Amino acid sequence: MTVEPGKRVIKAQAQETAQEIAQAIEAAAACLAAGGLVAFPTETVYGLGADAGNGEAIARLYAAKGRPSFNPLIAHVADVAAARRLARFDAAAERLAAAFWPGPLTLVLPKRPDCGVADLALAGLDSVAVRVPAHPIAHALLAAFNGPVVAPSANRSGHVSPTSAAHVLADLRGRIDMVIDAGPCAVGVESTIVACLGAPTLLRPGGLPREQIERVLGQPLAMAAMVDDAPLAPGMLSSHYAPKARLRLDADAARPDEALLAFGPAPAAGITLNLSPRGDLIEAAANLFSHLRALDASGAQRIAVMKVPHEGLGEAINDRLTRAAAPRIG
Numbered sequence: 001m002t003v004e005p006g007k008r009v010i011k012a013q014a015q016e017t018a019q020e021i022a023q024a025i026e027a028a029a030a031c032l033a034a035g036g037l038v039a040f041p042t043e044t045v046y047g048l049g050a051d052a053g054n055g056e057a058i059a060r061l062y063a064a065k066g067r068p069s070f071n072p073l074i075a076h077v078a079d080v081a082a083a084r085r086l087a088r089f090d091a092a093a094e095r096l097a098a099a100f101w102p103g104p105l106t107l108v109l110p111k112r113p114d115c116g117v118a119d120l121a122l123a124g125l126d127s128v129a130v131r132v133p134a135h136p137i138a139h140a141l142l143a144a145f146n147g148p149v150v151a152p153s154a155n156r157s158g159h160v161s162p163t164s165a166a167h168v169l170a171d172l173r174g175r176i177d178m179v180i181d182a183g184p185c186a187v188g189v190e191s192t193i194v195a196c197l198g199a200p201t202l203l204r205p206g207g208l209p210r211e212q213i214e215r216v217l218g219q220p221l222a223m224a225a226m227v228d229d230a231p232l233a234p235g236m237l238s239s240h241y242a243p244k245a246r247l248r249l250d251a252d253a254a255r256p257d258e259a260l261l262a263f264g265p266a267p268a269a270g271i272t273l274n275l276s277p278r279g280d281l282i283e284a285a286a287n288l289f290s291h292l293r294a295l296d297a298s299g300a301q302r303i304a305v306m307k308v309p310h311e312g313l314g315e316a317i318n319d320r321l322t323r324a325a326a327p328r329i330g
């Protein structure tokens with residue numbers, strides 16, 4: 001096993017001994033537990049992992065990928081028992097998990113309230129995408145970390161998914177803490193995503209063919225169009241969190257009938273939650289969805305939102321705030 005300082009590439013390939021691989025896995029699990037970003041192989045593509053419960057680590061993950069918006073992330077777990085702690089399975093989900101896990105299938109399911117996955121990773125949604133990867137290194141890492149790991153494909157936003165550690169480094173060198181190099185991925189395309197939130201629906205074709213899924217279900221899958229890597233079917237699957245309260249953006253202060261979502265130094269009055277008193281965009285991203293939910297739950301009819309600078313993660317924060325402020329249809 002080699003840990004190369006500076007590059008921080010950990011090798012976990014056939015020529016390494018079992019003990020060397022075990023040490024690499026331990027180092028990677030410790031890095032995740034410390035809030036680090038670890039790229040690791042799955043049977044589909046390399047993922048960029050972070051502790052699913054650590055909002056700030058997840059904010060750094062979005063920053064490393066250079067994502068202009070917060071797409072919800074897949075929570076990776078070691079086995080079905082761990083998946084059940086995150087989400088509720090209906091009969092179709094039970095069948096699919098039994099037939100295809102571990103493997104290249106992601107299920108979008110109703111999340112449990114105590115699932116422990118940070119609101120930012122779920123982009124504020126009430127559903128969670130769960131996957132049990134089949135790759136032995138991914139499995140060993142998830143078992144050693146002993147908790148859910150969120151992982152998008154380990155590429156810069158807009159680039160194709162990486163199927164080798166070299167691809168990961170070409171995109172993300174210097175932006176992440178560690179890469180576990182276990183050679184090329186066997187499947188090479190991302191997992192197939194099926195939502196079980198009602199009629200089972202194909203959200204993304206991928207490594208598991210649709211026909212195999214339909215054979216197990218004994219019925220055709222409904223289809224949801226995807227645009228820009230995000231589901232496009234707002235009626236069927238609300239892909240964007242929307243608070244009940246009306247949002248007023250770029251506010252300097254709250255009016256008497258408003259709660260305040262602050263950023264940086266803020267006027268102290270009324271119901272206020274601050275995304276980041278010190279004006280840190282990573283901290284602000286980590287707090288975005290939980291603060292919006294908390295202000296919504298306070299019963300406020302209107303929320304004034306202070307200006308967030310449009311740089312770094314601020315672009316994604318403003319993207320989500322603008323969507324949340326958009327008028328509702330119906």
Ligand code: TXA
Nearest residue numbers: 044046047071072073127128129152153190191229230
């Ligand atoms: O094979 C894979 O799935 C790889 C490996 C690393 O596991 N991961 C991957 O993640 O492709 P990512 O983030 O590149 O793509 C995940 C997709 C996104 O299009 C996201 O919008 C969708 O899953 N997604 C995640 N949670 C969702 C949810 N609750 N509802 C609908 N779509 C969701």
Ligand code: MG
Nearest residue numbers: 152153161229
């Ligand atoms: Mg991707």
